[in-house]
């Protein structure tokens with residue numbers, strides 16, 4: 001049973017997008033935008049594929065651009081012919097979360113308190129989820145702790161925190177905070193996987209799905225080295241939000257390295273955008289979101 005939504009969240013774009021994906025068995029590709037080229041490319045791909053989309057920003061984007069990139073993303077989303085939501089990924093700082101919820105056009109925020117001990121994590125998550133909900137913003141949290149780090153997430157690796165797999169108890173405790181989406185740790189890792197590649201604990205994902213009983217959506221993080229088959233197995237396992245980073249941007253980055261000193265800036269940007277559009281279109285096909293908007 002889907003949990004009844006508080007009135008402030010009835011028209012929330014992230015929730016509507018993810019609910020449709022869960023109900024119809026496809027995944028929403030959620031890439032990270034670092035600049036305006038990425039925003040343009042993600043939006044273009046979504047429109048070309050008639051696919052819903054979630055554009056994500058790291059907290060870095062807020063501080064780096066003083067919020068300008070978020071406004072640009074929201075503007076693109078508002079004018080798009082397909083549903084696009086704007087999401088803040090891995091927000092680990094309470095003050096920044098309040099600032100983002102108060103002043104920036106986010107549809108959803110990941111309240112990531114996973115660097116705290118569990119009791120504090122839960123208390124902070126509950127408080128910040130309520131803060132976001134009062135402003136009509138949906139939330140995501142990480143029960144347990146996903147290993148590794150990404151470019152743009154505040155560096156908590158200095159704290160030397162290892163990964164902690166999501167337990168049954170975590171699932172219940174986090175659903176009780178009122179959060180809308182859970183990002184479980186079931187063997188997934190941020191950044192690079194070891195030589196054996198991703199080794200996921202499917203039974204764990206299965207109990208997350210069973211225990212949540214449709215009360216929250218499920219997100220998968222750390223998909224950098226996922227094959228097409230692995231991605232689809234996650235979606236079949238109940239995942240509706242698929243966070244991606246490298247698979248959207250690796251061609252763009254490679255092109256930059258190769259051509260930055262050889263092409264005029266305008267052409268460099270145009271070709272870079274084209275590469276991101278192609279990569280995104282492929283991911284939308286893999287996640288079965290093409291044609292769903």
Ligand SMILES: [Zn+2]
Pocket residue numbers: 090190221222243
């Ligand atoms: Zn993540």
